[in-house]
Amino acid sequence: MTEGISRREALRLAIATGLAGRFADLSRVPVQGRPVPSLSQLAWQRDELAMFIHFGVNTFSNREWGEGKEDPAIFNPTRLDAAQWARTARDAGFKAMILTAKHHDGFCLWPTKTTRHSVASSPFRGGNGDVVREFVDACRHENLRVGLYCSPWDRNSPVYGDSPRYNDTFCDQLTELLTQYGPVHEVWFDGANGEGPNGRKQEYDWPRFWAHVRKLQPDAVMFSDAGPDVRWIGNERGVAGDTNWSTVDPSVVPVPGMSGDAVMRMLQDGDPSGSAWRPGETDVSIRPGWFYHPAEDTRVKSVEQLVELYFTSVGRNSKLLLNVPPTPEGLLHDVDVSRLIGMRRQLDALFSVNQAEIVRRNWRQAPNGSVLELTLPEPRPVSILEAREDITRGQVVSQYIIEGGNGESWTTLARGTTIGYRRLHRVSPVTVSRLRLTIEDAVGPVALPGLLAWRGN
Numbered sequence: 001m002t003e004g005i006s007r008r009e010a011l012r013l014a015i016a017t018g019l020a021g022r023f024a025d026l027s028r029v030p031v032q033g034r035p036v037p038s039l040s041q042l043a044w045q046r047d048e049l050a051m052f053i054h055f056g057v058n059t060f061s062n063r064e065w066g067e068g069k070e071d072p073a074i075f076n077p078t079r080l081d082a083a084q085w086a087r088t089a090r091d092a093g094f095k096a097m098i099l100t101a102k103h104h105d106g107f108c109l110w111p112t113k114t115t116r117h118s119v120a121s122s123p124f125r126g127g128n129g130d131v132v133r134e135f136v137d138a139c140r141h142e143n144l145r146v147g148l149y150c151s152p153w154d155r156n157s158p159v160y161g162d163s164p165r166y167n168d169t170f171c172d173q174l175t176e177l178l179t180q181y182g183p184v185h186e187v188w189f190d191g192a193n194g195e196g197p198n199g200r201k202q203e204y205d206w207p208r209f210w211a212h213v214r215k216l217q218p219d220a221v222m223f224s225d226a227g228p229d230v231r232w233i234g235n236e237r238g239v240a241g242d243t244n245w246s247t248v249d250p251s252v253v254p255v256p257g258m259s260g261d262a263v264m265r266m267l268q269d270g271d272p273s274g275s276a277w278r279p280g281e282t283d284v285s286i287r288p289g290w291f292y293h294p295a296e297d298t299r300v301k302s303v304e305q306l307v308e309l310y311f312t313s314v315g316r317n318s319k320l321l322l323n324v325p326p327t328p329e330g331l332l333h334d335v336d337v338s339r340l341i342g343m344r345r346q347l348d349a350l351f352s353v354n355q356a357e358i359v360r361r362n363w364r365q366a367p368n369g370s371v372l373e374l375t376l377p378e379p380r381p382v383s384i385l386e387a388r389e390d391i392t393r394g395q396v397v398s399q400y401i402i403e404g405g406n407g408e409s410w411t412t413l414a415r416g417t418t419i420g421y422r423r424l425h426r427v428s429p430v431t432v433s434r435l436r437l438t439i440e441d442a443v444g445p446v447a448l449p450g451l452l453a454w455r456g457n
Contacts, residue, residue, distance in 0.1 A: 034394030034444055035247050035277040041229060042392065044186065044221050045279055045421050047095035047145065048314045052283065052323035053085060054100050055131070057107045058291040060328050066105025068155030068197070072121035075107065080124070080131070080330025082138035088324075088332055090142040092340035093347065098147030098188050098321065099135045101177055106156030109135075110180075114172050117156045136181045147186035148177050152204050153193055161200030170204075171212050178216040187213050189224040190232075191257025206255050224256040225267060227278040233318055234267035238284030238309040240318035243417040245270025246279040246395050270418075272398055272443045279421075282313035285323035286336055292325040300335045303342035310347060315424030317395075350384060351454060363448050370439040370446045379406060379433045381455050385414055385425040387437060388450035395420045397449070399441035404432035419449065429455075 037045065057070040059077075089097055102108045108118035109131035119129045132148070139146045150173055159165040178184055189209070195201055210228055213220060221229035231248060233240050252266040270280065286306070287296045301309075306322075313320035324336050360375040385402050389395055401415040402425065414425035437451045 032444070034396065035275060036394050037246070037277050037279070037391060038229075040185075040219050040221050041277060041279065043145075044096075044230060045319060045391070048319060048422075049092075049094040049310075050096040050098060050145075050147065050186070050319065050321045051085075051089045051092075051094045052098050052100075052149075052285075052290075052321050053135070054103070054285075054290045054292075054323055054325045055330075056100055056103050056109060056291070057105055058103065059326065062293055064289055064291055066103065066107070066155065068105045068117075068157075070105060070107065072107065072117060072119075073123060075119065075122040076124050077326070077328060077330030080134070080326075082131070082134040083141065084331055085135070085324075085326065086138035086142040086144055088337050088340060089144055092344045094144065094322075096145035096147055096185060097135070097139050098149055098186060099132065100149045100151075101132050102150045102154070102173065104151050104153045104155055104192055104194075106151075106154040106160075108173070110176065112173060112176055114169050114176070115157065132177065132181060140182070145185035146181070146183065147188055148181075148184055149188035149190075150174060150177060151192065152189060152209070153202075155194070155196070158197055160196030161198045161202050162196075163203040163205075166196075166202055167205045167208065171208065174209065174212055175216065178213065178220075184217050184220050186230070187217065187220050187222050189222065189256060191225055191255070193257055204255075223281055225258065225263075226250070226253045226256050227276070229278065230281050230319075231278045232267055233280040233282045233313075234264050236284055238282055238320065238322075239312045240280055240282050240316035241268040241270075242316065243269045244280060244317045244420065245272050245274065245418055246277055246317065246391065246420055247271055247274035248276050248278045249274045250276045250278070277394075280318045281321050282309075282316075282318045283321040283323065284309060284313075285325070286339065287323075287325065290323055290325060292327050292333070297333065297335060300333075300339055303339055303346055306339060306343035307346050307350075310343070311424050311426060314422060317418060317420030317423060366438070368438060368440060370442075372437040372449060372451055374435045374451060376433050376435070379431045380453075381429050381431045382435075382453040383427055383429040384454040385427060385435075386450070386452040386454075387419045387423045388421065388452075389419045390447045390449075391421050393447050394444065396442045396444040396446055397439055398443055399439075401438050401440060402451070403436045403438070404430055405434035405436065406432055410434075410436060 058066050060074040111120040154160045223230040225232045249271045358374045359377045362373040397419045402413050403410040404413045413427050439446050
């Protein structure tokens with residue numbers, strides 16, 4: 001059995017792949033020459049949902065990007081309750097949370113020794129506050145994986161632009177975050193890079209940063225345009241590509257912050273011939289902005305929009321990182337919480353019941369490709385189709401078709417290119433007695449895929 005997989009998840013995978021009763025026979029040998037995920041990347045993907053928490057001086061200045069000149073005294077959440085954030089995330093089905101420990105304004109949410117521009121200079125908790133500590137403790141209490149975002153761009157630091165000195169400072173900040181708060185599952189970077197107070201542009205030492213994280217938190221995955229473990233999906237709309245390879249050519253996006261058509265194609269689509277396993281993370285905010293703004297209380301995404309984001313991210317071989325910004329009081333807004341719980345209820349309704357039972361499975365090679373055919377005990381209505389690959393062996397499918405049958409005839413229900421960890425299709429309700437997944441093209445030998453169907457609502 002694969003390390004790190006629960007008995008319940010193993011049984012579900014066995015049923016999905018048509019191997020219930022002989023799961024131990026499932027080969028875990030990677031497809032020759034194909035990259036495969038690490039155990040940390042597997043855990044990251046299987047979580048499916050993570051919540052982003054954008055919180056800092058911008059919350060109080062009502063801005064998206066601070067200037068770095070904000071008075072720390074404005075940071076004073078009077079009812080900060082990280083436990084409420086974590087409870088909401090857990091109740092909504094999220095498995096991880098990521099906090100903006102430092103955004104571009106340079107204000108640190110922990111009492112750092114690297115700058116006075118931090119919570120230690122604010123009235124929060126009488127100058128003795130540590131938002132990172134409260135966040136980490138709340139996550140652990142709710143059994144959520146911990147993620148931290150530390151912006152490399154720092155509009156407050158007087159040495160930003162003096163590249164060697166600032167790179168030392170940034171590594172010192174990473175050391176504090178990654179040695180004082182226990183295990184960190186995801187370290188989140190972006191490539192934002194502007195002029196510093198001295199008018200000079202900073203040259204980030206990304207190889208040094210990545211190696212430093214790997215040394216201090218070897219089990220963490222690192223996110224950025226260039227990974228090295230998880231890549232940005234190329235937009236902030238919550239939409240992964242219809243074609244989405246978890247493999248990339250790392251030479252196309254060697255560092256964060258690059259632009260151009262080739263870069264965007266690699267971020268959005270990946271590369272079937274890529275030498276690195278670097279799956280895409282799909283980030284989007286529940287509101288128009290990333291930080292809380294009172295004027296956006298009436299513009300929170302609806303339950304239906306949030307459910308659709310699940311299908312366009314998790315359902316396209318990605319992971320959804322949904323931002324939910326706390327208010328100046330330090331609480332998630334009631335509207336946001338209500339929408340998140342509504343999303344969870346609707347997803348549960350779609351996936352927890354009415355899974356089509358299978359009475360016979362047939363996996364065979366055919367002239368037009370590999371075919372998995374499923375026979376149902378009786379005709380059933382279906383409206384959601386799910387295909388999966390065993391990504392512990394890599395990702396190989398590059399073209400497929402799913403058909404439904406009644407009697408002797410077959411009707412095309414869905415078709416696509418990549419499958420990967422999970423591929424979801426919402427289709428017009430149709431009654432079928434048989435389902436057929438045909439792998440029409442692949443970049444390597446195809447392991448027995450999974451195919452499931454739900455009636456949905």
